[in-house]
Amino acid sequence: MTEDIKNTEIEADDQPEVEPIPEPEGDTEIIETEFEIGQDNIASSWKLEFDIHQVVFTVSALGIMAFTFLTMAYQTALEPVFLNLRNWLTGNLDWFFLLSGNIFVLLCLFLIVSPLGKVRLGGPEAQPSYGYVGWFSMLFAAGMGIGLMFYGVSEPMSHFGTAMGGITVGEDGVRTDWAPLGGAEGDVAEAARLGMAATIFHWGLHPWAIYAVVALALSLFAYNKGLPLTLRSCFYPIFGERVWGWPGHIIDILAIFSTIFGLATSLGIGAQQSAAGLNFLFGTSISNPMLVTLIIVITAIALVSVVAGLDAGVKRLSEINMALAAILLVFVIAFGPTMAIATGFFTNLAAYGEYLPALSMPFGREDANFASGWTAFYWAWWISWSPFVGMFIARVSRGRTVREFLIAVLIVPTILSVLWMTAMGGTAIGQVVNDGFTGVQDAALELKLFEMLTQLPLTGLTSLVGIVLVVVFFVTSSDSGSLVIDTIAAGGKVNAPTPQRVFWASFEGLVAIALLLGGGLAALQAMAVSTGLPFTIVLLGACYAIVRGLMSEPR
Amino acid sequence: MPYKHIMVPIDLEHADRMGKAIDTARALARQFDAKLTFVGVTSEVPGPSAHNPAEFEKKMAAFAQESGADLPAGASSKTYVAHDPTAHIDGILLDAVKEIGADLVVMASHIPNVMNAIWPSHGGKMASHADVSVFVVR
Numbered sequence: 001m002t003e004d005i006k007n008t009e010i011e012a013d014d015q016p017e018v019e020p021i022p023e024p025e026g027d028t029e030i031i032e033t034e035f036e037i038g039q040d041n042i043a044s045s046w047k048l049e050f051d052i053h054q055v056v057f058t059v060s061a062l063g064i065m066a067f068t069f070l071t072m073a074y075q076t077a078l079e080p081v082f083l084n085l086r087n088w089l090t091g092n093l094d095w096f097f098l099l100s101g102n103i104f105v106l107l108c109l110f111l112i113v114s115p116l117g118k119v120r121l122g123g124p125e126a127q128p129s130y131g132y133v134g135w136f137s138m139l140f141a142a143g144m145g146i147g148l149m150f151y152g153v154s155e156p157m158s159h160f161g162t163a164m165g166g167i168t169v170g171e172d173g174v175r176t177d178w179a180p181l182g183g184a185e186g187d188v189a190e191a192a193r194l195g196m197a198a199t200i201f202h203w204g205l206h207p208w209a210i211y212a213v214v215a216l217a218l219s220l221f222a223y224n225k226g227l228p229l230t231l232r233s234c235f236y237p238i239f240g241e242r243v244w245g246w247p248g249h250i251i252d253i254l255a256i257f258s259t260i261f262g263l264a265t266s267l268g269i270g271a272q273q274s275a276a277g278l279n280f281l282f283g284t285s286i287s288n289p290m291l292v293t294l295i296i297v298i299t300a301i302a303l304v305s306v307v308a309g310l311d312a313g314v315k316r317l318s319e320i321n322m323a324l325a326a327i328l329l330v331f332v333i334a335f336g337p338t339m340a341i342a343t344g345f346f347t348n349l350a351a352y353g354e355y356l357p358a359l360s361m362p363f364g365r366e367d368a369n370f371a372s373g374w375t376a377f378y379w380a381w382w383i384s385w386s387p388f389v390g391m392f393i394a395r396v397s398r399g400r401t402v403r404e405f406l407i408a409v410l411i412v413p414t415i416l417s418v419l420w421m422t423a424m425g426g427t428a429i430g431q432v433v434n435d436g437f438t439g440v441q442d443a444a445l446e447l448k449l450f451e452m453l454t455q456l457p458l459t460g461l462t463s464l465v466g467i468v469l470v471v472v473f474f475v476t477s478s479d480s481g482s483l484v485i486d487t488i489a490a491g492g493k494v495n496a497p498t499p500q501r502v503f504w505a506s507f508e509g510l511v512a513i514a515l516l517l518g519g520g521l522a523a524l525q526a527m528a529v530s531t532g533l534p535f536t537i538v539l540l541g542a543c544y545a546i547v548r549g550l551m552s553e554p555r
Numbered sequence: 556m557p558y559k560h561i562m563v564p565i566d567l568e569h570a571d572r573m574g575k576a577i578d579t580a581r582a583l584a585r586q587f588d589a590k591l592t593f594v595g596v597t598s599e600v601p602g603p604s605a606h607n608p609a610e611f612e613k614k615m616a617a618f619a620q621e622s623g624a625d626l627p628a629g630a631s632s633k634t635y636v637a638h639d640p641t642a643h644i645d646g647i648l649l650d651a652v653k654e655i656g657a658d659l660v661v662m663a664s665h666i667p668n669v670m671n672a673i674w675p676s677h678g679g680k681m682a683s684h685a686d687v688s689v690f691v692v693r
Contacts, residue, residue: 122599123607129599129638223599226606309642396638398599483639487600494598495568495640 040244041491052500053491055249060256060489061507067261068511071527072518079523086380086526089533094376098362100536101379104209105360107543108410111216116550117403122223124554128399132408133322134315135396140413141318142392142480143211144203145325145473146266148420149466150273153448155202156425157432157440160195162370164188178369181358192429196344197351199421201359202375204352204414207382210539212409214390215397217542219405220549223398228492231255231387231538237548238541251538252488255387258531260504262385263481264511265525270474271295271516273446277467280450281460292513298471299509302478306501310395314479321472328465329423335456336427337434344422352418380532383539391487392480395494402550428452478508557587558688562657564594564648564677567604567614576663576692577622583661583690584626591630593619594651598640608636645680652685661690 041053052058071078090097111117120126128135162178166185170176177183180198184190217234227233232248239247271294275286284290305313333341365371397405431437431452443451453462482505489504490496515521563580565573584591597604597611605611615632623630633655637643652660664678678691 123609222601223607226601229600307642310639311643313642395600492600493602494600495602498641501641 041493051493051496052489053252056252056256056491057489059249060253060260060485063253063257064260064507064511067257067524067527068514068520071520071524072514075518075520075523079520079526082523082526082530086377086530089530090376090380091372093533094365094368094372095362097376097379097383097532097536098360098371100540101206101210102360102362103543104213104539105205107546108205108209108212108406111546111550112403112406112410116547117406118401119220119224119550119553120399120401121219121405122398126223126399130315130396134319136408136412137318137322138315138396138476138480139211139389139393139409140416141321141473141476143389143413144207144417145321146270146470146477148203148325148417148424149449149470149473150446151199151203152420152424153428153440153452154445155199156195156421157428157448158195159198160191160425160429160432161441163191163194163198175366175368178373179367180370180374181355181367183367188433192426192433193347193351194355195429196348196421196425197355198359198370198374199425200348200352200414200418201356202378203417203421205410206360206379208410208413210379210382210386211389211393212406213539213542213546214386215393215409216402216405217546217549218391218394219397220546220553222394222492224553225549229391229394229494230488230492231391233492234542234545235538237545254531254534254538255391256485256488258384258528258535259388259481259485260508260511261524261528261531262388263478264508264515265521265528267295267298267474267478267508267512268516268521269525270470271298271512274467274470274474276444276446277450277463277470280447281463281467288517291516294471295509295512295516298474298478299505299512301471301475302482302509303502303505305475305479306482306505307498310483314476314483317472317476317479321469321476324465324469324472328462328469329420331458331462332423332427332453332456336423337430340430341423341426344426345419348422348426349418377529380529380536383532383535384528384530386535386539388481388484391484395483395487424449424452431455478505482508558583558589558659559587560590560592560655560657561659561661562592562594562652562655564596564651564660564662564681565615565618566663567595567611567618568602573663576661579690579692580661581622581626583659584628584630588627589659590628591619591623591626592655592657593622593630593632594635594648594655595632596635596637596640596644596647598637608634645677645684648677648681649684652687657687659688659690660685661692664691664693 040055041051159180163180163184164186165177165179166183167175167179168177180194184194218229221227221233221236222229227236230252232243232251235243235251271291274294275290278284279286305317393409428440432441437455439451439454440448449466450463453459453466456462482501485504486496486501487494490500515524561580561584563577580591583589593615595611595615597608599608601607605614612634615634619630619632633651635647635651637647660681662678662681682689682691
């Protein structure tokens with residue numbers, strides 16, 4: 001009797017006695033496929049309990065080890081190769097990245113206003129899995145929390161500086177300056193406006209549209225079509241049943257590679273930056289033992305969080321961090337130039353709107369350094385993170401309509417980024433322009449935030465909050481990343497045994513420590529960014545799949 | 556003391572390992588004229604046993620109906636949806652005992668292995684935390 005529980009025929013007149021799920025889910029178009037989730041998995045409960053996709057898990061785990069060792073062993077030879085590869089990609093294919101970025105934004109904006117936006121992820125009667133606060137905190141913390149901490153002050157300052165410097169043309173007639181667009185030589189107000197517009201451009205609609213495309217494709221094919229929650233499912237409309245074979249394996253393996261290398265390298269670099277912050281505050285050393293300790297601490301907290309699970313771990317930490325970030329933001333607004341930030345918010349939003357068409361233009365750019373060195377690099381970077389962030393967003397977004405989903409993933413974060421950049425960067429620019437304080441301008445990248453805070457009251461306390469934020473944002477990236485990798489490596493199953501999560505989270509920390517001590521962080525990060533190119537193609541495919549998938553949903 | 560309500564946590568995905576526990580529970584239910592409730596935990600994400608929670612619940616209900624047909628007090632089912640089943644299953648099962656008012660839990664343990672020292676089995680955890688009797692079937 002028990003053998004066929006799985007295949008029990010459902011009788012039409014069957015009425016469950018208790019009904020703990022509030023509503024039936026309503027009509028969705030389930031894709032009928034021969035594939036059974038977990039069919040390619042190997043599971044064992046002898047000695048060590050596991051449940052993994054045999055090809056994806058094995059190739060990724062061994063491949064990551066091999067790659068890490070190779071990079072460490074041949075770092076002097078490989079570093080220039082990887083850096084050149086990245087520079088070549090962002091330099092020669094900048095138009096491709098910029099064009100694709102625009103396509104993603106336009107698709108998302110179109111879906112918000114089109115009737116397709118009415119489709120609900122999980123079926124017409126599905127209930128949202130999370131409330132707004134928890135949902136939003138998680139997607140923001142996974143998406144770009146850590147970046148905002150580091151670039152919130154430094155990026156507006158960079159663009160302001162280069163815009164002030166104006167245009168310089170080299171002997172060969174090519175511009176050698178890094179100013180966005182035409183710059184604004186000597187014009188302080190215009191340089192500040194252009195600098196803020198350029199920064200918001202990199203942290204606004206485009207990155208979130210990239211995440212939204214992946215997240216939407218995954219949610220749609222998992223919750224409405226019943227396919228496993230792994231990246232390959234979005235390709236069902238393109239590859240059909242072949243997606244369960246090698247084409248799908250490759251997509252999933254690539255996703256794991258870019259996620260773990262992205263996480264491990266930023267963990268290594270992040271440890272260096274947190275150590276610099278601690279050094280600035282308390283005078284502690286920036287030695288290797290200190291860095292390794294920081295990585296171990298971050299990984300240990302991530303481990304506890306990942307074992308505690310999505311609700312008790314990741315969600316709670318994300319909410320704590322959002323609250324802390326909000327306190328820091330309110331503090332800077334209240335004790336910084338309050339009025340300037342308030343008016344700046346609207347000026348900068350307007351400047352973003354004004355410069356958006358020129359900044360996002362893929363062809364005929366004269367500011368080649370800015371377009372390829374900044375914009376294309378950022379796009380490749382966001383795209384290489386998109387499998388991880390997109391899949392995590394998908395995991396927590398069931399029950400939202402497409403319209404609601406896109407407003408929350410695209411519009412709200414953009415507005416918040418504008419506010420954050422205005423408060424952090426605007427304050428720092430004001431310090432230079434109005435107060436003649438050049439501390440931020442002269443500081444190293446990782447110290448700019450802390451230098452800015454020295455000009456406000458309670459420096460010690462706010463800097464400490466800054467460091468805690470940095471550390472916890474790393475933890476939330478690390479634990480959500482481990483959950484995502486574990487799900488992909490288990491063929492889309494979310495109920496794989498706990499030791500597997502522990503494996504991935506620890507593995508990530510070990511790779512980071514190995515690269516930090518053995519060298520090769522920069523090389524591997526360049527490699528991770530380079531995975532942006534294949535994923536751009538993957539994402540363009542996902543755009544097609546989203547439209548096809550949404551059109552076939554009952555509305 | 557006779558038992559009135561027996562809770563049987565089942566895992567549709569690993570049904571092949573549940574046979575002994577289910578047979579034990581049925582035998583006890585017949586012996587004591589007790590009611591059986593099968594409890595299943597699923598996630599919102601499509602899994603091997605169902606595409607979505609509604610389908611999972613239907614399968615659970617069908618299974619309970621079939622299984623309870625020849626029992627004196629019959630059998631029913633209850634489905635819980637978890638965001639993260641791996642991490643939350645123990646807590647959910649403990650809550651379920653109270654919620655359905657069971658006075659005995661019969662459940663399969665997975666095969667004991669070296670990792671038990673670090674991660675106790677679900678059956679073991681239930682036995683040490685539940686207020687009611689727990690029959691862990693090896």
